[in-house]
Amino acid sequence: MTSTAEAVGFWVLAPIAVIAALGLLFAKKAVHAALGMALVMCILGIFYIMQKADFLGVIQVFVYTGAVMMLFLFVLMLVGVDSSDSVVETIKGQRWASFLLVIGLAGVLFFAIGAAVIDETTVQSGMDKLVATNKETGNVTGLAELIFGQYVWIFEVTSALLITAALGAMVLAHRERLSPRITQAEWAAKRVRDNKNVAGLPAPGVYARHNAVDTPALLPDGTPSDLSVSRVLVARDQVATTDALRDVERHMAREIEEGGSK
Amino acid sequence: MNSYVPILFMLGLGFAFAALSVFTSLVVGPKRYNRAKLEAYECGIQPTPHAAGGGRVPIKYYLTAMLFIIFDIESIFLYPFAVAFNKLGLFALVEMVLFILTVFIAYAYVWRRGGLEWD
Amino acid sequence: MSFVTAYGVAAALPMENPTADFSDTPWWVALIKAVGVFVYLLISTLLVIWFERRVIGRMQQRPGPNRNGPFGLLQTLADGMKSMLKEDITPANAEKFIYTLAPLIAATMAFVSFAIIPLGGTVSMFGHETPLQVTDVPIAVLLVLAVASVGVYGIILAGWSSGSTYPLLGGLRSTAQVISYEIAMGLSLVAIFLYSGSMSTSAIVSAQSSLWYILPAFFSFAVYVITMVGETNRLPFDLAEGEGELTGGFHTEYSSMRFAMFFLGEYVNMFTVSALATTLFLGGPQAPPLISAINDNMFGGGWWGLLWFTLKLWVFMFIFVWLRGSLPRVRYDQFMRFGWKFLIPITLAWVVAVAFIRGAQLGFLGDSKLTFAGRELSVATVVIVSIVAVIALAAAWIWDDKRAAKAAAEDEAPPEEIDPFEGGYPVPPLPGQRLAEPGPRISATREPVLSTASTTSATSTFAKEEDHG
Numbered sequence: 001m002t003s004t005a006e007a008v009g010f011w012v013l014a015p016i017a018v019i020a021a022l023g024l025l026f027a028k029k030a031v032h033a034a035l036g037m038a039l040v041m042c043i044l045g046i047f048y049i050m051q052k053a054d055f056l057g058v059i060q061v062f063v064y065t066g067a068v069m070m071l072f073l074f075v076l077m078l079v080g081v082d083s084s085d086s087v088v089e090t091i092k093g094q095r096w097a098s099f100l101l102v103i104g105l106a107g108v109l110f111f112a113i114g115a116a117v118i119d120e121t122t123v124q125s126g127m128d129k130l131v132a133t134n135k136e137t138g139n140v141t142g143l144a145e146l147i148f149g150q151y152v153w154i155f156e157v158t159s160a161l162l163i164t165a166a167l168g169a170m171v172l173a174h175r176e177r178l179s180p181r182i183t184q185a186e187w188a189a190k191r192v193r194d195n196k197n198v199a200g201l202p203a204p205g206v207y208a209r210h211n212a213v214d215t216p217a218l219l220p221d222g223t224p225s226d227l228s229v230s231r232v233l234v235a236r237d238q239v240a241t242t243d244a245l246r247d248v249e250r251h252m253a254r255e256i257e258e259g260g261s262k
Numbered sequence: 263m264n265s266y267v268p269i270l271f272m273l274g275l276g277f278a279f280a281a282l283s284v285f286t287s288l289v290v291g292p293k294r295y296n297r298a299k300l301e302a303y304e305c306g307i308q309p310t311p312h313a314a315g316g317g318r319v320p321i322k323y324y325l326t327a328m329l330f331i332i333f334d335i336e337s338i339f340l341y342p343f344a345v346a347f348n349k350l351g352l353f354a355l356v357e358m359v360l361f362i363l364t365v366f367i368a369y370a371y372v373w374r375r376g377g378l379e380w381d
Numbered sequence: 382m383s384f385v386t387a388y389g390v391a392a393a394l395p396m397e398n399p400t401a402d403f404s405d406t407p408w409w410v411a412l413i414k415a416v417g418v419f420v421y422l423l424i425s426t427l428l429v430i431w432f433e434r435r436v437i438g439r440m441q442q443r444p445g446p447n448r449n450g451p452f453g454l455l456q457t458l459a460d461g462m463k464s465m466l467k468e469d470i471t472p473a474n475a476e477k478f479i480y481t482l483a484p485l486i487a488a489t490m491a492f493v494s495f496a497i498i499p500l501g502g503t504v505s506m507f508g509h510e511t512p513l514q515v516t517d518v519p520i521a522v523l524l525v526l527a528v529a530s531v532g533v534y535g536i537i538l539a540g541w542s543s544g545s546t547y548p549l550l551g552g553l554r555s556t557a558q559v560i561s562y563e564i565a566m567g568l569s570l571v572a573i574f575l576y577s578g579s580m581s582t583s584a585i586v587s588a589q590s591s592l593w594y595i596l597p598a599f600f601s602f603a604v605y606v607i608t609m610v611g612e613t614n615r616l617p618f619d620l621a622e623g624e625g626e627l628t629g630g631f632h633t634e635y636s637s638m639r640f641a642m643f644f645l646g647e648y649v650n651m652f653t654v655s656a657l658a659t660t661l662f663l664g665g666p667q668a669p670p671l672i673s674a675i676n677d678n679m680f681g682g683g684w685w686g687l688l689w690f691t692l693k694l695w696v697f698m699f700i701f702v703w704l705r706g707s708l709p710r711v712r713y714d715q716f717m718r719f720g721w722k723f724l725i726p727i728t729l730a731w732v733v734a735v736a737f738i739r740g741a742q743l744g745f746l747g748d749s750k751l752t753f754a755g756r757e758l759s760v761a762t763v764v765i766v767s768i769v770a771v772i773a774l775a776a777a778w779i780w781d782d783k784r785a786a787k788a789a790a791e792d793e794a795p796p797e798e799i800d801p802f803e804g805g806y807p808v809p810p811l812p813g814q815r816l817a818e819p820g821p822r823i824s825a826t827r828e829p830v831l832s833t834a835s836t837t838s839a840t841s842t843f844a845k846e847e848d849h850g
Contacts, residue, residue: 272515292467320553346578
């Protein structure tokens with residue numbers, strides 16, 4: 001029934017898929033878990049192709065590994081790495097409810113799989129039919145005939161699902177803009193109108209020893225200019241002091257003076 | 263021989279080459295410890311201990327990924343339609359136009375709400 | 382080479398399965414072909430980096446690398462060797478395992494897609510008749526897209542695992558960019574599938590024997606070329622590594638061979654998207670029209686295909702380099718706006734239009750024919766094509782009108798006379814403008830004068846008053 005190549009492929013890939021799936025459950029870092037799941041999705045795609053469902057297999061990789069897992073990764077990176085360890089129940093009784101749901105799902109899956117006919121002749125005849133279709137009409141055409149024939153209603157309803165997805169994403173992630181966006185040109189005009197720092201803020205200090213945005217420029221009287229360093233760096237307390245540089249400067253000035261008098 | 267096996271050949275060759283190159287450079291290359299070398303890159307100032315925002319991603323990207331999925335699924339339905347079009351006939355064309363129009367509602371909604379703005 | 386006979390009802394309904402015959406190809410011949418394609422790609426990459434630097438050099442009026450080997454051809458090899466001998470640094474903040482995995486994914490996935498690209502016709506290899514193509518499957522083109530979407534993992538994981546700000550932002554930008562342009566790319570391919578009725582590369586190439594798809598699917602070609610630049614993160618769309626903002630983007634922290642793997646991946650990806658463009662739009666390994674007419678196509682098929690394929694591939698490589706040499710980088714919001722608000726809807730509209738045109742050709746919209754200039758055309762085709770053309774023209778017209786109105790609004794003739802000190806700050810005159818005689822304002826008092834030239838706006842008056850207050 002199964003060819004040797006297929007059996008070998010299955011016994012090589014299936015353990016990897018199981019290990020990756022367990023990694024999804026037990027990985028400490030959320031991103032590792034997501035990668036485990038991406039691997040499972042890839043291997044599922046290969047299984048489909050081994051079962052002669054070419055289009056389904058490549059779509060599995062394309063949509064699940066490519067798009068859905070990318071969304072997962074974004075979400076994981078969105079919430080931060082550590083928050084996955086949080087075990088605080090935000091909704092009361094959530095854990096028990098999810099436990100019951102899991103039992104229910106397991107029961108449904110158990111009976112659904114148990115009720116499926118998996119005797120060898122049925123499977124073989126289904127496989128033969130698929131191989132014949134792949135050869136005569138083609139895998140994709142056969143699928144298209146099903147989508148636009150028997151399942152056309154489901155296909156049309158899918159579009160409603162997609163609208164819901166867009167709606168949900170907008171509700172969850174979109175921040176409505178309350179005021180119009182200020183463009184670069186408007187900022188420039190505003191700067192001139194306010195007549196403050198029209199030529200831009202002073203540039204940070206540039207010295208022979210140190211050349212970075214965290215070093216304030218020195219005003220003519222030797223005091224550092226607060227305007228020349230970014231607010232962010234001030235907030236982070238990362239601004240370099242200019243004392244040392246001033247000392248160096250003084251030292252150099254003295255050397256020059258000494259050189260001049262010699 | 264299954265026609266997918268040669269693809270695995272290419273995968274194997276590519277991976278072998280990449281892994282071998284990285285491994286060789288690890289063996290051949292020098293190793294000189296320097297604390298500054300191991301710090302995160304920064305243009306002169308003190309590097310922050312973590313990546314911006316604690317390594318978190320702006321939520322904006324979630325929306326992009328979600329929209330990507332929506333259009334991905336739309337194009338997935340377009341492929342079998344396109345391939346089998348000559349056998350499907352007018353009915354499929356009408357159905358497909360309906361489908362595209364419905365998904366376009368989602369697109370128009372996101373556009374109107376400003377979900378496609380990027381600043 | 383008539384359009385109607387090539388794509389009309391008369392043509393036999395195409396089969397979606399590959400037309401290339403691999404029945405006489407044992408596994409070891411396939412392996413040899415795979416190694417051959419792999420070496421072809423590596424050598425091409427070495428060459429194209431040299432080519433790029435030389436051509437950019439020419440465009441910028443400097444010689445480019447010319448020391449190592451004849452014409453500097455060995456420069457890339459020397460660079461590669463040198464990068465191998467450099468220290469491979471893993472930053473202290475990095476997530477060690479993923480940090481190593483990311484460049485491996487990026488480089489590996491780049492090679493996979495080339496397995497389904499037809500490089501030539503059927504040749505005899507070690508006593509076996511086999512096509513010059515590693516393999517072909519019914520969903521070959523989709524496979525390229527799937528592999529590309531897995532390859533994106535290399536970018537996002539590299540950015541995330543570096544544990545540093547610039548790579549994180551660069552990786553995110555890059556990922557968002559690639560997935561955004563992948564949609565438009567995928568949609569642009571639908572037109573090809575509509576014409577060819579197949580997603581297998583060999584079937585698409587053989588369906589182009591009478592007419593390359595660049596003509597009937599010209600708009601898809603334009604969209605594809607734009608998106609392929611966006612997909613490969615190349616100028617003018619290399620926002621992920623905008624040096625002024627993000628240093629090196631997602632690979633900022635990488636060094637030595639791990640960096641080189643990203644570099645290799647980028648160039649191999651350029652070859653992959655170009656090869657796909659060649660296959661889908663330019664007839665793949667088929668000889669160009671005039672040459673194919675010579676002596677009953679004596680320069681087509683077999684090993685000759687490899688020559689034509691390589692030439693077409695390098696045309697795209699030149700375009701990549703040319704773009705890099707001539708265009709500045711776009712801004713990120715402009716880039717995303719272009720992708721989401723222009724490319725995607727217009728490509729969808731194009732796909733619908735092609736579906737209608739194709740449906741008319743196949744006779745789904747009525748069978749009535751009319752004869753024009755000795756050719757039989759289906760009425761439906763003519764009607765649909767005219768409707769599409771009218772809509773396109775109207776859209777272009779409206780767009781052009783709007784742009785002209787906007788340009789007219791902006792393009793006010795500057796006043797003939799300018800007061801350089803009017804706003805309180807010195808402004809140089811435009812060409813052709815006369816300097817106004819310095820008024821009394823320049824004198825010590827500098828009283829604001831409200832009735833100067835017509836350009837005196839409320840704001841500048843305001844600025845002046847504040848200046849004095």
